Amino acid sequence: MASMFSRSASAARNAARRAPRTATTSVVRPSARSYSLLARAIAPSAKAATSIQGARGIKTLDFAGTKEVVYERSDWPLPKLQEYFKNDTLAMIGYGSQGHGQGLNARDNGLNVIVGVRKDGESWKQAMEDGWVPGETLFSIEEAIDRGTIIMNLLSDAAQSQTWSTVAPLITKDKTLYFSHGFSVVFKDLTNVIPPKDVDVILVAPKGSGRTVRTLFKEGRGINSSVAVFQDVTGKALEKAVAIGVGIGSGYMYETTFEKEVYSDLYGERGVLMGGIQGMFLAQYKVLRANGHSPSEAFNETVEEATQSLFPLIGQHGMDYMYNACSTTARRGALDWAPIFEKANLPVFEKLYESVKNGTETKNSLEFNGRKTYREDLAKELKEIDEQEIWRAGKTVRSLRPDYKQ
Numbered sequence: 001m002a003s004m005f006s007r008s009a010s011a012a013r014n015a016a017r018r019a020p021r022t023a024t025t026s027v028v029r030p031s032a033r034s035y036s037l038l039a040r041a042i043a044p045s046a047k048a049a050t051s052i053q054g055a056r057g058i059k060t061l062d063f064a065g066t067k068e069v070v071y072e073r074s075d076w077p078l079p080k081l082q083e084y085f086k087n088d089t090l091a092m093i094g095y096g097s098q099g100h101g102q103g104l105n106a107r108d109n110g111l112n113v114i115v116g117v118r119k120d121g122e123s124w125k126q127a128m129e130d131g132w133v134p135g136e137t138l139f140s141i142e143e144a145i146d147r148g149t150i151i152m153n154l155l156s157d158a159a160q161s162q163t164w165s166t167v168a169p170l171i172t173k174d175k176t177l178y179f180s181h182g183f184s185v186v187f188k189d190l191t192n193v194i195p196p197k198d199v200d201v202i203l204v205a206p207k208g209s210g211r212t213v214r215t216l217f218k219e220g221r222g223i224n225s226s227v228a229v230f231q232d233v234t235g236k237a238l239e240k241a242v243a244i245g246v247g248i249g250s251g252y253m254y255e256t257t258f259e260k261e262v263y264s265d266l267y268g269e270r271g272v273l274m275g276g277i278q279g280m281f282l283a284q285y286k287v288l289r290a291n292g293h294s295p296s297e298a299f300n301e302t303v304e305e306a307t308q309s310l311f312p313l314i315g316q317h318g319m320d321y322m323y324n325a326c327s328t329t330a331r332r333g334a335l336d337w338a339p340i341f342e343k344a345n346l347p348v349f350e351k352l353y354e355s356v357k358n359g360t361e362t363k364n365s366l367e368f369n370g371r372k373t374y375r376e377d378l379a380k381e382l383k384e385i386d387e388q389e390i391w392r393a394g395k396t397v398r399s400l401r402p403d404y405k406q
């Protein structure tokens with residue numbers, strides 16, 4: 001499909017109207033290890049940014065006719081954030097993708113952060129490489145929970161269930177229990193994770209990988225996250241959750257519940273975000289190849305144009321903008337075929353949602369990720385994908401990009 005990219009004047013005007021606001025509240029922070037120095041260096045700019053952005057902050061917005069509350073970073077300038085958490089120690093339990101991103105961001109924001117992981121595992125090594133010091137900021141899981149006031153359970157979801165019998169007795173009164181997924185608490189019948197009754201239980205779930213949480217923060221931007229309260233003992237649970245959300249690098253947060261968060265998250269990643277798109281790419285590629293198209297042509301018309309040209313347009317300005325940026329021929333055909341794909345996919349999505357809601361997806365995930373060999377088993381499956389013709393062709397196509405870097 002050929003894209004014109006000679007968008008009409010009205011499309012350009014629409015796009016300008018809808019161009020996303022620049023996140024001027026953010027402060028670009030170097031990833032220095034000494035956060036006290038860093039905090040001193042960035043505090044004045046945080047103040048300046050706040051005064052410019054006084055109009056931003058918590059607000060109710062109309063999302064296509066439904067009113068929702070959003071929380072923005074500008075309500076929590078750095079000095080206020082540091083003051084709020086001055087007596088707290090954030091204990092990152094687990095140092096995978098999220099522990100890394102959230103931990104480093106909170107540390108760079110000048111908060112007291114420690115990491116708790118099993119000694120001499122992969123994460124322990126990774127944490128040391130990132131500047132966490134054994135005995136000072138890096139501890140065993142048990143010791144970190146003991147030292148922490150805000151216990152941020154960022155173990156893999158399967159590990160949260162496996163370790164709960166050890167972790168639970170350490171979550172004593174006055175601590176706060178934090179998750180980045182509703183998984184363990186909502187599916188308690190399968191995970192056995194039942195939080196103690198006398199602590200606040202909160203959630204901030206970044207809508208992206210921990211690597212993105214970190215990259216966006218370093219660029220002075222911020223990931224969008226959802227925020228929820230499961231148990232509010234102090235009456236301050238939501239406020240604390242929002243403040244932590246800012247501390248770990250969120251740009252803005254929208255409110256949800258633990259249940260809604262986990263249902264939508266499991267559904268989305270199995271659907272369009274990952275599984276669905278992988279299935280669509282592969283099906284389209286296979287038909288092109290079966291009809292005699294070369295691997296490069298099949299890959300270009302399936303993945304390369306999508307990721308490099310059209311999907312970014314949808315992300316930046318919306319679906320109608322993408323349509324306006326394409327040829328009249330492309331528009332007509334796509335408009336005709338969209339409802340056919342919708343109809344074919346609707347039953348699959350309905351089945352998927354049911355599979356999430358009835359716990360099947362949780363059961364599968366706990367079984368697979370609870371295996372001792374989960375890393376090796378996953379690596380094997382991913383290698384199989386990497387070896388599929390579509391992705392081998394993709395490597396060569398990518399190498400042709402003028403800005404290609406290995």
Ligand SMILES: NC(=O)c1ccc[n+]([C@@H]2O[C@H](COP(=O)([O-])OP(=O)(O)OC[C@H]3O[C@@H](n4cnc5c(N)ncnc54)[C@H](OP(=O)(O)O)[C@@H]3O)[C@@H](O)[C@H]2O)c1
Nearest residue numbers: 094095096097098121122123154155156159180181208209
């Ligand atoms: N990744 C995402 O995109 C994302 C996005 C939003 C929310 N979340 C949520 O954030 C949380 C953390 O996710 P993640 O992706 O960062 O996790 P992950 O990368 O899967 O984290 C693995 C961590 O769990 C530890 N671990 C695994 N099995 C263990 C066991 N049996 N005993 C003790 N430690 C064990 C690992 O330590 P070792 O190195 O020692 O094995 C590692 O520190 C989850 O609730 C997840 O759903 C993730």
